[in-house]
Ligand code: ASP
């Protein structure tokens with residue numbers, strides 16, 4: 001049995017939904033899958049804007065945006081559903097959700113305060129809409145499918161905006177509610193990303209959380225596979241917008257995928273990995289527009305990892321743009337202890353995540369996301385010594401499990417980059433990545449040079465695939 005998760009672009013409009021339904025039906029011929037959906041692409045962002053507008057008492061703005069959300073789904077119904085009775089029922093449901101959304105806007109507007117709890121309520125509508133339409137469209141085509149409100153199964157803590165599931169409870173619910181429906185051959189269509197506290201308050205698992213939902217369900221159902229359907233041909237050797245020769249990776253390990261996710265690859269939510277790893281369930285990253293392309297399998301299964309589609313020194317090159325380097329230089333560091341604790345205490349107090357670090361005896365260089373940069377932070381850091389800042393830089397990370405055991409990799413990387421101005425370099429002792437920082441204007445050159453260095457001689461090896469879109 002499988003969990004099939006479709007991302008926002010794979011259910012974003014009528015033709016995407018039709019395509020996704022065809023894939024679900026193909027899977028159903030083997031065994032009925034659990035279908036976990038994102039909101040239609042762009043809708044969650046709109047809901048966030050609606051919540052913010054309501055919180056600022058910009059009532060007209062919020063209502064206008066809510067009108068757009070409503071219209072998007074009404075249009076979808078119009079295109080997908082022809083049967084009169086079903087259409088009427090579905091339109092009534094969409095109106096009901098829309099009405100609730102508007103009531104929420106008015107409530108927040110009156111109170112004049114947007115709490116995390118109400119924000120989650122706003123954000124939950126996207127998935128409720130998309131799954132409702134999807135399930136109805138399946139039924140209209142005569143397929144055996146059932147819509148499920150995931151909030152009866154996905155019970156979480158009350159950490160609104162980043163809720164975590166209560167594992168035993170969810171597993172029990174999954175096995176008693178979802179499993180029997182699947183077993184009799186009926187597809188279950190449900191929402192990713194959202195859940196509920198024990199006392200019935202709607203929660204969300206954090207942005208991009210529907211991958212996590214899918215992985216959790218895969219683990220609770222002890223499935224054979226988790227399929228993440230998206231709009232790219234699996235995990236790529238690098239961003240194809242930067243390097244047109246980018247290839248789709250056939251097989252990668254969980255640690256490579258997790259590392260890549262943390263380092264800026266946009267394909268998977270890092271937390272997705274954990275529940276799947278624990279039960280050793282392979283995660284497939286597939287393109288719903290090119291369903292016959294092989295995509296990427298993320299697994300730790302030794303049989304797969306000894307096959308000829310796994311290999312290569314470098315697996316992928318990840319880039320994070322819009323970073324800045326903060327360099328703190330202080331003689332106080334020399335031979336002292338406790339300096340680092342104090343310094344990083346500042347970042348922790350500001351809730352800023354430090355991405356890359358490199359230190360010498362008298363200076364610490366680190367990168368943070370440009371968005372978390374603030375003058376107050378810098379002022380406080382100046383208490384430690386001289387502070388320099390470099391804006392408009394990007395971190396580039398070369399990732400691969402095999403880097404750990406290989407000699408001469410750093411030489412190859414930095415040899416290839418001899419004409420690039422490296423602003424910072426970082427590599428851990430047992431790490432599977434080597435990272436460096438360059439000015440944003442040099443990212444494209446740096447990445448295509450590295451791509452040529454590590455991937456051009458692997459063409460035709462079977463480790464990578466030419467993405468279906470560029471064949
Ligand atoms: N719809 C949610 C978001 O955009 C969850 C997801 O798509 O994974 O963050």
Ligand code: MG
Pocket residue numbers: 007008038208209210211
């Ligand atoms: Mg997503």
